[in-house]
Amino acid sequence: xxxxxxxxxxxxxxTGQSMTLQCAQDMNHNSMYWYRQDxxxxxxLIYYSASEGTTDKGEVPNGYxxxxxxxxxxxxxxxxxxxxxTSVYFCASSKVYRTGTGELFxxxxxxxxxx
Amino acid sequence: DAxxxxxxxxxxxxxxxxxxxxxxxxxxGNEYVYWYRQIHSQGPQYIIHGLKNNETNEMASLIITxxxxxxxxxxxxATLRDTAVYYCIGTDKLIFGTGTRLxxxx
Numbered sequence: 001x002x003x004x005x006x007x008x009x010x011x012x013x014x015t016g017q018s019m020t021l022q023c024a025q026d027m028n029h030n031s032m033y034w035y036r037q038d039x040x041x042x043x044x045l046i047y048y049s050a051s052e053g054t055t056d057k058g059e060v061p062n063g064y065x066x067x068x069x070x071x072x073x074x075x076x077x078x079x080x081x082x083x084x085x086t087s088v089y090f091c092a093s094s095k096v097y098r099t100g101t102g103e104l105f106x107x108x109x110x111x112x113x114x115x
Numbered sequence: 116d117a118x119x120x121x122x123x124x125x126x127x128x129x130x131x132x133x134x135x136x137x138x139x140x141x142x143x144g145n146e147y148v149y150w151y152r153q154i155h156s157q158g159p160q161y162i163i164h165g166l167k168n169n170e171t172n173e174m175a176s177l178i179i180t181x182x183x184x185x186x187x188x189x190x191x192x193a194t195l196r197d198t199a200v201y202y203c204i205g206t207d208k209l210i211f212g213t214g215t216r217l218x219x220x221x
Contacts (some may be wrong), residue, residue: 001186004158035211040213043202045208045210048209060208090158092158104209106159106160107158108116
């Protein structure tokens with residue numbers, strides 16, 4: 001039982017390059033999320049998908065796009081990477097959104113460095 | 116929005132109870148409080164959650180004040196492996212603050 005799987009785990013980009021972070025969950029969860037965590041900081045919500053077919057902005061959506069490809073997969077795209085996007089990115093999923101049964105399950109993180 | 120406030124750091128002796136407070140004075144009436152912890156740079160791990168009543172599971176206990184403006188996570192017998200950053204969040208916006216860095220010492 002893999003839970004939440006993120007790829008790649010590490011990536012180095014040059015400023016202006018684009019890339020997509022992939023996330024897949026095998027728990028049949030309805031809701032999925034992308035967070036970023038900068039050194040010494042808490043997690044900040046970038047985008048979320050409360051259910052298949054919907055996506056919404058979180059706290060820090062600028063510079064990112066997302067796609068909920070199907071119920072299992074939720075990808076995060078950086079169209080033109082900037083050094084300020086150097087961070088650790090976490091994908092999470094939950095059975096439902098915003099309720100008492102909505103505990104978040106996190107992936108191991110993707111460490112992105114933009115030079 | 117339920118913005119939470121936690122002390123930045125706490126220490127606890129191994130074997131003693133660790134009591135981690137969280138202020139969530141703006142929480143709405145139907146909004147749950149969740150606790151997570153993050154060990155090193157791993158993804159956060161769920162610990163416990165509650166709405167109004169106190170809760171207990173195999174990992175911890177959660178005490179929520181009657182007015183729901185604050186809560187306390189209790190690790191009854193802290194071990195070195197409990198050294199981590201602990202976050203309390205509300206389910207409305209799922210916003211993680213900077214949490215409390217708990218250091219358990221021998």
